[in-house]
Amino acid sequence: MGPPDPILGVTEAFKRDTNSKKMNLGVGAYRDDNGKPYVLNCVRKAEAMIASKKMDKEYLPIGGLADFTRASAELALGENSEAFKSGRYVTVQGISGTGSLRIGANFLQRFFKSSRDVYLPKPSWGNHTPIFRDAGLQLQAYRYYDPKTCSLDFSGAMDDISKIPEKSIILLHACAHNPTGVDPRQEQWKELAAMVKKRNLLVYFDMAYQGFASGDINRDAWAVRYFIEQGINVILSQSYAKNMGLYGERAGAFTVICSDAEEAKRVESQLKILIRPMYSNPPLNGARIASIILNTPDLRKEWLVEVKGMADRIISMRTQLVSNLKKEGSSHNWQHITDQIGMFCFTGLKPEQVERLIKEFSIYMTKDGRISVAGVTSGNVGYLAHAIHQVTK
């Protein structure tokens, strides 16, 4: 019997709980200040446009909706990107972030013969390891999170990366690191890029939160763009689950930056050969919504405002949590809560403390002490602070 999935299993336990004060700080889905799922207005408008057009339901090409993949590449790389303008990239539609990561993992397993090793930051999203493993690759790690400071162990990371065998694969979170919320600063990214280049590593960026982290899509994509400008031909997985609230529609993309457009064509043909025996061709609905938003100027503007709104609410909840903890009389340093960015926060809570939060307070999170800040509202931030103080005092 397989064990319950650690992340999605939290939501399932939460659903069964009858305590009226229960909080779901498990799975990473955004909630508004009433704790409700939020369907973006630009999404509703795009859906209305789709409904009125009465389109057919014919199969998409294996690589997905072309307007979507092109717009995805432009969103990630930036419209002024040389790599984008020269066409020396290929982007295929993937099944949200997971599916895009898996396409890349399968692609590396089949074609990247220099190494079987994928280096993940310690810690990383729980699903990264089984994805790469199921694809037939091996997992290694580099230091990343410093539990003593609840921030980046930059010297540890640089030290470990300097020792990674040449031509290995390294995975980097583009922004809003999951699960810690700890991102390198721009000067640190520059040093990471130089090191990665020196070690001749294959860079795999996972970007699941563009726009959602800082509220600014260009700022959140800065690291990806910088690496490419430094001549590092990265591969990239994107998700629209969070930044467009399209979770269940599974909109995502996988991109390979190539030496030239010719190589991009060859890579594309191989990606199609990998995708066809997985699910033949991707689902249209989510990609079409995303495509309409990205390609319709008014909707794109509206989206940028809405994604900033979501990011701003998260940032505000972080601030309120820290101030409430102070009010509770907690003597711990909770600065990491506001230093960290994105949906997730590594509270520093230990498994026994998490266990107590679940059992005594009906506050659900993953065992590593990760909370989804999106599940915090102005209505429950006080209760959360109180509970955390109780289990840590």
Next chain:
Amino acid sequence: GQAPPGTGRPSVPPGVGRTALLLLAAYRTDEGQPWVLPVVKKVEQMIANDNSLNHEYLPILGLPEFRANASRIALGDDSPAIKENRIGSVQSLGGTGALRIGAEFLRRWYNGNNNTATPVYISAPSWENHNSVFVDAGFKDIRTYHYWDAAKRGLDLQGLLDDMEKAPEFSIFILHACAHNPTGTDPTPDQWKQIAAVMKRRFLFPFFDSAYQGFASGSLDKDAWAVRYFVSEGFELFCAQSFSKNFGLYNERVGNLTVVAKDADNVQRVLSQMEKIVRTTWSNPPSQGARIVATTLSSPQLFAEWKGNVKTMADRVLLMRSELRSRLESLGTPGTWNHITEQIGMFSFTGLNPKQVEYMIKEKHIYLMASGRINMCGLTTKNLDYVAKSIHEAVTKIQ
């Protein structure tokens, strides 16, 4: 060149007057147009108008109402397996996704642990993607079983049964539940009984691919007869279902893997392992298509409407078959043409050889597969005469 079916639309040379696209793997109306089922339009409007709906993640195994209804459609309302609580369902990305999840599970957990040497048998010929699905899932020993008898243009039952007798115990056999792709040739109920008897005796695992339920004969029950027979014979089996054709939901990727196990406990174990496989492949499936199907199947009125829409498609195909056959017979085209109406479903193996196919494409601008497979949905009352005459020319001019 011709694009492989199901990968998008092949390009038709511009300015060509009379053409017939007979290699698409999608339904077309008599006007040669895609058809969004009326019941689907209705349900989509209901979904669009329902402001209480959102885009949250589905559970890993999919939308519960979809899963239960989809499996019920395959197995029948009165299925003993459903009553005994020993069926499971995995919402998947189309029929392909269901095949892949099933294949990944079998490679990990069937016939030992990670036994990549378990032989997998695929019919000769079969849908060309079957092979890739099982190869990419890690199986190392993929074989074919006799199926199409080109000489008699029918099922090579003896060859098939011989292959099953000789197959190592516990081998996996991919069976087309109905409307065999690409031949359109299905075993009769009697023949299925013989197949099941051998498979039972040899401990062979049935993995059904059901992409055309309802679409083949017009009757959901009739098209599911083989699957249900195997269940009634006590088999454990997988059935990969696609709702692409019978719901016309091609691009929403709606599929379901139905698992029939020995008992409820086994089903739970299987599903828990399926979750792990799904989690590293797509995490959780897309919502839109599953909602449409679930809504339709769980409303008696919408269900009846859907069955009517499916019958409309099936009936048009059946009509095209009989019209094509009668024209060829009237023209006196050499050979026998009863296989056109005896075959069933979207596809027909015409029996045209590669040279004749080339003639059809180059001289007559009729696009079909090199194997001689045509998609009956590409036929319309307007192009029937032209296609029949062209086949007549090809067969008489080219040997």
